[in-house]
Amino acid sequence: MIASGFDIGTRFVKVCIVEGRNVLGYSIEETGKDMRRIIKAAYKRALERSGVKKRAVERRMATGYGSELVRKADAVVPEAPCLARAVHALNPEIRLAVDVGGLFINVTGVGARGFVDGTLTNDKCAAGSGKFLEMVSETLSVPFDSISDMALRSNSPYAINSQCAVFAESEIISQVNGGRSGEDILAGVLKSIVLRAATLVERSDASGMVALCGGISKIPAFRVLFERTIKSDAYIPPLDPQIIAAYGAALLAEGRAAVRNKGSVGAACPGHARVMESR
Numbered sequence: 001m002i003a004s005g006f007d008i009g010t011r012f013v014k015v016c017i018v019e020g021r022n023v024l025g026y027s028i029e030e031t032g033k034d035m036r037r038i039i040k041a042a043y044k045r046a047l048e049r050s051g052v053k054k055r056a057v058e059r060r061m062a063t064g065y066g067s068e069l070v071r072k073a074d075a076v077v078p079e080a081p082c083l084a085r086a087v088h089a090l091n092p093e094i095r096l097a098v099d100v101g102g103l104f105i106n107v108t109g110v111g112a113r114g115f116v117d118g119t120l121t122n123d124k125c126a127a128g129s130g131k132f133l134e135m136v137s138e139t140l141s142v143p144f145d146s147i148s149d150m151a152l153r154s155n156s157p158y159a160i161n162s163q164c165a166v167f168a169e170s171e172i173i174s175q176v177n178g179g180r181s182g183e184d185i186l187a188g189v190l191k192s193i194v195l196r197a198a199t200l201v202e203r204s205d206a207s208g209m210v211a212l213c214g215g216i217s218k219i220p221a222f223r224v225l226f227e228r229t230i231k232s233d234a235y236i237p238p239l240d241p242q243i244i245a246a247y248g249a250a251l252l253a254e255g256r257a258a259v260r261n262k263g264s265v266g267a268a269c270p271g272h273a274r275v276m277e278s279r
Contacts (some may be wrong), residue, residue: 017272025050
């Protein structure tokens with residue numbers, strides 16, 4: 001059975017095509033003004049990469065900040081059950097999924113059967129987020145793929161004092177003008193994101209394996225700092241960490257299709273079922 005999952009984030013559109021638990025193809029596209037066109041193009045690209053015709057996709061499920069923009073989606077669900085379903089499918093030992101994206105850090109507890117076991121989200125501000133890291137790298141004229149190497153060379157990461165992105169950016173510009181190295185500034189920004197994520201992990205009271213997801217988790221320096229801060233190894237998905245929520249949405253869609261085909265009224269996905277029960 002083939003299904004597709006859409007994760008419409010604040011910075012990127014992610015589409016994943018699955019059959020069973022296998023990823024057939026996926027696409028990641030930057031957001032823009034014409035979101036419906038971008039979503040359509042991302043879906044087309046994911047289908048092309050998977051070698052699947054659109055008519056072969058039995059179910060489509062959407063999640064994320066702009067999930068309502070996905071036309072013909074069979075259902076729209078929160079990110080938490082998608083993350084829980086995805087990481088549980090990848091490794092049943094995972095008990096916490098930490099998703100670090102463009103504007104939000106979402107921490108989702110995962111039960112032994114893949115149920116959502118509580119969620120936490122950071123304050124809705126760009127400071128201490130992926131978008132803020134992008135802003136700083138642009139200010140420093142540093143390519144995004146060079147951030148990790150530069151940050152790891154820092155011997156004295158700059159401690160950012162401002163919690164507001166606007167004030168923090170002004171603070172960093174002052175530091176640049178004052179001669180502060182780009183290495184120290186980038187390391188400081190990464191550390192601020194890590195501290196926010198680690199604070200949510202601590203608040204979750206979860207015990208067990210922690211999985212890192214989201215675009216920022218693709219930065220090696222972030223993973224190193226995160227593991228040092230939580231004093232534990234983190235599970236890095238074998239898939240692109242940026243598509244984990246889209247992968248989970250596709251698995252949920254497939255589960256729903258299986259239940260419908262069997263004529264059952266039971267819950268196909270425990271993660272989704274638990275969320276619906278808790279409302």
